[in-house]
Structures are given as structure tokens and as C-alpha cells.
Amino acid sequence: MAKPDILLVGPYPEWDLVELEAQYNVLKLYEAEDRDTFVQDHAGGIRAIATRGELGASADLIAQLPKLEIVSVYGVGYDAVNLDACRARSIRVTNTPDVLTNDVADLGVAMMLVQSRGMIGAETWVKDGSWGTKGLYPLKRRVWGRKAGVLGLGRIGFEVAKRLKGFDMDIAYSDVAEKPYGEGMTFIPDPVELARRSDFLFVTLAASTVTRHIVSRQVIEALGPEGMLINISRASNIDEEALLEALESGALRSAALDVFEAEPKLNPRFLKLDNVLVQPHHASGTIETRKAMGKLVRDNLAAHFAGVALPTPVI
Numbered sequence: 001m002a003k004p005d006i007l008l009v010g011p012y013p014e015w016d017l018v019e020l021e022a023q024y025n026v027l028k029l030y031e032a033e034d035r036d037t038f039v040q041d042h043a044g045g046i047r048a049i050a051t052r053g054e055l056g057a058s059a060d061l062i063a064q065l066p067k068l069e070i071v072s073v074y075g076v077g078y079d080a081v082n083l084d085a086c087r088a089r090s091i092r093v094t095n096t097p098d099v100l101t102n103d104v105a106d107l108g109v110a111m112m113l114v115q116s117r118g119m120i121g122a123e124t125w126v127k128d129g130s131w132g133t134k135g136l137y138p139l140k141r142r143v144w145g146r147k148a149g150v151l152g153l154g155r156i157g158f159e160v161a162k163r164l165k166g167f168d169m170d171i172a173y174s175d176v177a178e179k180p181y182g183e184g185m186t187f188i189p190d191p192v193e194l195a196r197r198s199d200f201l202f203v204t205l206a207a208s209t210v211t212r213h214i215v216s217r218q219v220i221e222a223l224g225p226e227g228m229l230i231n232i233s234r235a236s237n238i239d240e241e242a243l244l245e246a247l248e249s250g251a252l253r254s255a256a257l258d259v260f261e262a263e264p265k266l267n268p269r270f271l272k273l274d275n276v277l278v279q280p281h282h283a284s285g286t287i288e289t290r291k292a293m294g295k296l297v298r299d300n301l302a303a304h305f306a307g308v309a310l311p312t313p314v315i
């Protein structure tokens, strides 16, 4: 029996590619010289899309694939998949939750520590000889015992909060409703009020049209000149122009960001700032977790083509 055609939107690690190519006829969109022609040439046979969280599947791409049955996302965020276009044609969508939760939370907390304690600059201080010529490294800011806000107490937000308790931090959170598992934390529905009472504000909520720019200019101003913003969700959750202006003026003390609008072509203004820790969208980027994500992508595809329940359906 012929292997089903699947469209691979972005590159997967070799260990995933080998497994996929054993089961499917993998069409690599990202290697095509002319993507539109490539899709048109193969459209009639493509039954599945395998994509990445940040790449998704647009309404235009979905419309070009008359035989499409499923979109399998390598990532927990499916905001770049046009769900309305999928719903209209009963196209299934899956993602890879849970397997990456702890890695993402780990990196978010690490980013807070590295930025607040100035560890990137401290390593330069040693390596460029400043320690010997200029003496003691400038004092930075404490983390333990201070106030943290978690915007979105979902799986990742909860794991961030769990880690912050280990630093004896005073933790509050915002979400659409108070959470039964939020004991020991203060529920503050309004993101502006959450920012006002926080020294460190983590953005951990799933991105959607509803959450776009939820970290508004007002939230950023409320976090203020002593505050730090940590984003391990999606850039769309933040008004990036307002963030840049606040960082450039000192209205916001600092930020630690793993995601950016138009990444990897992030706004060059970020690169001129010394109060921002920039990271290349690698919060889930460990071998262990990416192998688990790849397997979940394949398990979802296999379940679909076997006609059995999907392990991690979105729709």
C-alpha cells in the first residue's frame, strides 16, 4: 500500500525524519525553491501537514490541499494554525502538550535568574579582564523572597510558580478564573494590577487572537522601572513596540525574552539594549523533550491513519 503523502512545513531533527520517512512520503516544503509551485504540484495527494508551533498552517495553505485530513503540530502552541479553516472542513489538529512543560518552565526561571543577577555580563567581566582592571563586578538585584506574577496559570505557568516557591517568592497569578490548584498564591484577575504588585512578571499563557497584546503598554508601565518581564509564550501576547520604548527609556528595568515578532528576524532595537536577555525560542530545546515531541507528532499521525483516538487532539 502506498505511503500517505505528508507535507513537512519546517525541518525536524534527523531522528524524527527517519521515522517519518519510514511511514510516509514526506514532502519537505522548507526545501522547495518555489513553495507555491511545490504545493500545487503535490496538493492532490497531501493528506497531512506536520508543522512546528511557530510555523503552523495558514488558511491559504490549508485551502490549497483538498485532501488534507490532519495538521500535527510539533509544539504546544497552535496559534499559527488557522483553526477556523480546519473546523470548516473537519480537519483534525493535534499538538504536543505536557512533554515540554517542564523544560519551558525551567528556561523561564533560568532566564529570570540569569538576567536579574547579570550573569551574561559577569562572564564577560571575567573573560575581558575587567575583573582584574576594574575590580568588583557591579551589584545586581536579588530574586529570592521578591514578588512574582504569573500571567496564565496553565500547565507551564503552574510549573513556573512551583519552581518560584523554591525561591520563597510571593507569587500571584492572573487567569480567566481562580484555579483550584492555585493555593498559596494570590489570584489577581487584572493583568495591570498583577504587574503593579510584581517585581518579575512571567508571560506563560497560550497565545490567541483573544490574548493579543494582553501585556499592553499599561501592563508594562505598571511593572515599572524596577520590574522584569519574562516571556516564554508567544511574542503576540506582548505589545512589542510598547516594550521596546519602555526598555529604551528605562520605564521598564529589564526583560528576558525567548520569543519575538517576526523571529528569527527580531527587531534590531532589541540587540542594542543592555537590559534585555534575548534567547532563540529554545525553551523546549532539549534532546529529551524534542524526542518526546517528535514521537507525539508521529503518534498522532499514526492514530489518525489507523482510525483510532488521537493522543493529544486540539480539534
Ligand code: 8YV
Binding pocket: 052, 053, 054, 074, 075, 076, 077, 078, 100, 283, 284, 285
Ligand atoms: C516548540 C513552542 O519547541 O511548543 C511550542 O509551541 O513554541 C516551542 O516549545 C517550537 O514550536 C518547535 O519549533
